[in-house]
Amino acid sequence: MSEVTEKEIVRGGQFLIKETKSDDIFTPEDFSEEQEMMRDSVKEFIDREIWPNKDRFEKKDYAFTEESMRKAGELGFLGVAVPEEYGGLGMGFVSTMLVCDYISGATGSFSTAFGAHTGIGTMPITLYGTEEQKLKYVPKLASGEWFGAYCLTEPGAGSDANSGKTKAVLSEDGTHYKITGQKMWISNAGFCSVFIVFARIEDDKNITGFIVENHADNGITLGEEEHKLGIRASSTRQVFFNETKVPVENMLSERGNGFKIAMNALNVGRIKLAAACLDAQRRTISGAVKYANERVQFKTPIANFGAIRAKLAEMAASCYAGESAAYRAAKSIEDRINARVAAGESHQDAELKGVEEFAIECSILKVAVSEDIQNCSDEGIQIFGGMGFSEDTPMESAWRDARIARIYEGTNEINRMLSVGMLIKKAMKGHVDLLGPAMKVAEELMGIPSFDTPDYSELFAEEKEIIGKLKKAFLMVAGSAVQKYGPALDEHQQLLMAAADILIEIYMAESVILRTEKLAKSKGADAVKEQIAMAQLYLYHAVDLVNTKGKEGIASFAEGDEQRMMLMGLKRFTKYANLPNVVALRETIAAKIVDENGYPY
Incomplete structure (x- = not known):
């Protein structure tokens, strides 16, 4: 790949100021045959070796965790990301995410052991070690002979x-x-x-x-x-x-150089932690649906009750959005790595710089998906009712295992502040032009809004326009905050947290809209009506949250006419022309899940 092409690949954080087309993103529907085979192999291993033995993990059988890790090593799963010359499979970044995703569904104990070994235990040597160090240690770590x-x-x-x-x-x-x-x-x-x-x-x-x-x-x-x-x-x-x-x-x-090693290891760990929450969500949703279909109250399965169906729909929409964003970012990283390798860099340097480029997206995903799995498992317990609180059902352990995800790889509070801080640093270095778009938003606020009736006849026309407006909301709030506080912005953590929540929702909502638009183009809108409903439902909540966090942020630093103008702008940027029927969207999603008796996507 030429240097010119490498420069054309989107940079980390640029999603905020560039319109991304659905054809330009990678989705789970784009997995290659090789990737699908790897996914199926991992699922078969988990269903055979791990899921039937969940009780051994809950009883603190550390020896069984070690035994299971050795089996994973024998199957090659521990060496997916390791170059072939050091005993690994040398697969791309998307494939390493895929393995991390599906190997993590059954229990957080095994998922943690796997992630700690393959990520922060092996990766620092692979990426920072000398040739002698890599030859001495990495093959043993890739095979499972040794653990890190x-x-x-x-x-x-x-x-x-x-x-x-x-x-x-x-x-x-x-x-x-x-x-x-x-x-x-x-x-x-x-x-x-x-x-x-x-x-x-x-x-x-x-x-x-x-x-x-x-x-x-x-x-x-x-x-x-x-x-x-x-x-x-x-x-x-x-x-x-x-x-x-x-x-x-x-x-x-x-x-x-240890601090740099630690920070880069955390960047990789963050996006892989997001992946490691995905199959846990799928299994939690499927378990909740099966129970809801079997549990009869008032002479009908509780899956027929609207309150339960609303929960199932919301759980599914969050999982679908997490998948969409995680694999979008993974492919962006892989493309950047491949471009650097093609330009003559070593794989070692290319992977380091490729992941570092998308550190903002890594933090976004870590926060969003770790909180989604916690909410998902919490609702799973609620659907099970009293049984959900019992150790005899899988929801209780799923909830407990999910809780650590908001702490590891940097707490979610740290990652929220990092995401905005890194974006501002990129802007100051000229890697992402925030100043120009922010000034245009400021000018727009001073102008007279258009009263033309837009054409929303195409699928997702209004939704994509809304995504663009949410980006303006972020630029308005963050741009004004930077202008007011300058380098002292770091001291205003609650403001940074509010801005980060807006940034997170923009990336997640845009990812799910683009994935679904791409899917509708290939299969037809009628064939993917449930996915369309999930994308629209997720965006509805994103708009609501941007409005709430935007008001919180604006009120913290603006007063008088400035505040009134920004609040009017925020109202304009979070307004639907055609408010979606949320109840109908949830019903469309739930009907499919209940009929399939599990998460089917």
Whole structure:
């Protein structure tokens, strides 16, 4: 691929200022035959090995988690993202997302072990390691012979990851470092072979990464297994290092580069965490539908009641939107990686820069989908009623497992603020032109609105116009906030959170509209009426939320005439010409789900 083509690929954050066409996005309906075969293989493994043994995970059978991971390694699932020269399958970014998606549906315990190993346990060596380090460690990690863990968090260093106190002291003969410190919440600690450890050398500003083999006779001790709300069979322990010797050749990347490694690892982890919530939603919806069809009250299945059907429809719409946005972003990342490789970069550098380019979208997805799975599992419990609160049904464990997703890979609060902060930094670097569009919105607010009757005869004509107006709402609020506070905007966290919610809804709603438009073009609108209803339902809620968060943001920094003008603009930007019949949309969605007795998309 030429350099020119590479530049034409959309950049991270540009969705806000560029109109994206449905033909230009990737959707789950675009999976190749190879990807469908991989998906089916993963589903078959989960249904055979994991789902029937859910009770073993809930009873904290850590040994079974390790055994299941070894089986996943034998089938090649642990090496999907690893280049072939290091023992992996060398598949593209979309395929790695696909495996992460479907391997995560049965239990959060196995999902966490898988994600910690393949992501933050293996990926830092694959992307930052020397050739010698990759040849030594990655093949064993890709096959499941060894397992990896990631030691970043400390008692005093969580979201502020660079504040860790763990020290690395160079030996007098210069052959090794001695690492001393305490790490906590370390997934896979109980059975890992290799730790990725972050420590500070002398008084360096930034931490440094190290590859540390797990040998008990080398000053490494483990705390007891943590007893957690969910992910009960995910081995989670504290790890103590007491002058643990690490050869100098096991430094990962350069001295002081650990913070960058940690942040880039989190970018990948965030989008894959979103994927890891998707099949959990599908299974939760399907379980809730089956129960609703079987549970009879007042002489009829509760699936016939409107209150239950509304819940099922909302659960399905959120899942469908999450799929749409996650795979759209995954393909954007894959295209950027492929373009960089074609331009002569190593796969290592191309993947790092490709994911980093879409860090905004990664944070958006992490927040949106982690909150959707929590809401989905909560409604699943409600549909089951009293039985949902019992450990004898899968909803209770699904709810507990879902709760951690809003915390890992940076809390949702941190990711909300990051998404807006990164967008503003991109604008300041000239990577995304926010100033020009924001000025046009300001001019539009001063002008007289058009009273022409638009033509909404084409499918999604009004919906796409609304998406464009929601983007104007964000530019109005964020642009004015930046103008008022400048660099001090970081200090106004509640305002940033409100702006982030608007940004998130724009990306998610646009993704689901574009996916469905593409699907309708290929199959005909009549054949995908339920998907159309889900897209319209999701957008309806997005518009409502943008209106609410927009008012909250505007009121926090604007007064008098400025406030009145912006509120009038917000009303204009969140107004439907033809308000959708939400009850009818939900009924269309629910009828299909209830008839199919599960999530059918």
